[in-house]
Amino acid sequence: MDAVPPAGRSGEDQGRVVSGAVHGKWLTLGKDGRLTLYATTDGGLLRWTETSAGGPEWSGPHFVAVPGLSHLTVVQGADGYVHFLGRRERRGADGSRSVDVVHAIQYQTGLAVTDWRSLGTPHPDGEPGRPVGAVAPDGTVHVFVRGAHGGLMLRREAPNGKWRAWEDLRGGGVAELPVPVVLASGRVEVCAAAETGVLIWRQSAPGGDFAGPRGFALRAAAGTVAGVETAPDRATFLWTDADSGVATAWRIGGWPSALGGSPAERPYAVLRTAVDGYDCLVLAYRDHDGSAVLGMGGTENEEGGFWWYQLDESCQGSPALARDGHGRVVLALIGPDGVPKVARQEEGGGLSLARWHRP
Numbered sequence: 001m002d003a004v005p006p007a008g009r010s011g012e013d014q015g016r017v018v019s020g021a022v023h024g025k026w027l028t029l030g031k032d033g034r035l036t037l038y039a040t041t042d043g044g045l046l047r048w049t050e051t052s053a054g055g056p057e058w059s060g061p062h063f064v065a066v067p068g069l070s071h072l073t074v075v076q077g078a079d080g081y082v083h084f085l086g087r088r089e090r091r092g093a094d095g096s097r098s099v100d101v102v103h104a105i106q107y108q109t110g111l112a113v114t115d116w117r118s119l120g121t122p123h124p125d126g127e128p129g130r131p132v133g134a135v136a137p138d139g140t141v142h143v144f145v146r147g148a149h150g151g152l153m154l155r156r157e158a159p160n161g162k163w164r165a166w167e168d169l170r171g172g173g174v175a176e177l178p179v180p181v182v183l184a185s186g187r188v189e190v191c192a193a194a195e196t197g198v199l200i201w202r203q204s205a206p207g208g209d210f211a212g213p214r215g216f217a218l219r220a221a222a223g224t225v226a227g228v229e230t231a232p233d234r235a236t237f238l239w240t241d242a243d244s245g246v247a248t249a250w251r252i253g254g255w256p257s258a259l260g261g262s263p264a265e266r267p268y269a270v271l272r273t274a275v276d277g278y279d280c281l282v283l284a285y286r287d288h289d290g291s292a293v294l295g296m297g298g299t300e301n302e303e304g305g306f307w308w309y310q311l312d313e314s315c316q317g318s319p320a321l322a323r324d325g326h327g328r329v330v331l332a333l334i335g336p337d338g339v340p341k342v343a344r345q346e347e348g349g350g351l352s353l354a355r356w357h358r359p
Helices: none
Strands: 018-021 027-029 035-041 044-050 058-065 069-076 082-091 097-106 117-120 132-135 141-146 152-156 179-182 188-194 197-203 210-216 226-231 234-240 247-250 257-260 269-275 278-286 291-298 306-314 316-323 329-334 340-344
Touching: 018 316, 018 329, 027 316, 035 058, 035 069, 035 329, 035 340, 044 069, 069 132, 082 132, 097 141, 132 179, 141 188, 179 226, 179 234, 188 210, 188 234, 226 269, 226 278, 257 306, 269 316, 269 329, 278 316, 291 329
Parallel strands: none
Antiparallel strands: 018 035, 027 035, 035 044, 044 058, 069 082, 082 097, 097 117, 132 141, 141 152, 179 188, 188 197, 197 210, 226 234, 234 247, 247 257, 269 278, 278 291, 291 306, 316 329, 329 340
């Protein structure tokens, strides 16, 4: 694998402008209890880091140069390592254009990012989709992209730390941004909206092959799918129903459950956490008007109803959700002006957010 050649500089950079929200888990909690927020900018990414666990002060932005970066997904493993999966576009001396997938790691909060390494492309004669990823409990990184022919492609690490060749998981008509979910058992499941409905790939055992795709006649709006483990070795997938326009929760073997809300434009941010002693799912999304919307309901208790609240904030891309070092729910978004903002759960009952704070 080839390292991305260095360009520009890295370090504190107050003058750079955020170009958009990152896909995936772009608000992460480190082993030291500090949150880190990531966003894209021209020529790389920006990073803000809490100066102490629970905030409210942040350092940054810190600029990390990544030449040609056109998409970025952030995922985090159980070990706290943050993995960056990018789509890189380059021009040759003859003007030809090439696209590949790149990967880098941040091992500890606030420390340097490793060299960016190329994972190549599954189709030399075609362009890969935007990469998404999952990190198994043993630290194995899985990278999924929509292939040039509309199926799902996978590249993952081998037990010796080297990368396996690209694997064709088949399928067709797959929409961008499939959703992998890591289960506590060590297995990985993947859900994707497709032209024919919803497709599911299931790993037979931790580290094993993926079976599928299995198709379901469900109507998920492309680009809105999310997923989370809601019971031992069981995932709940969430999306905007393409017909009704409302948030929908579904588990294999069950029927879709309507959660309400307005139509989401991008993937849901989802966080499973305790609120007032109850096991809850917290959702956040960007609606078609650009407003950030927050929702909450009981985990696997969709019939109990979901509470929705449209926030007085607009955002680019999907918001992000995390718990801070004190266990409070934190919502982050990138404003239309490119300024990141965070709001934390207030003390007391329920899920009320305190005032917005700029990192």
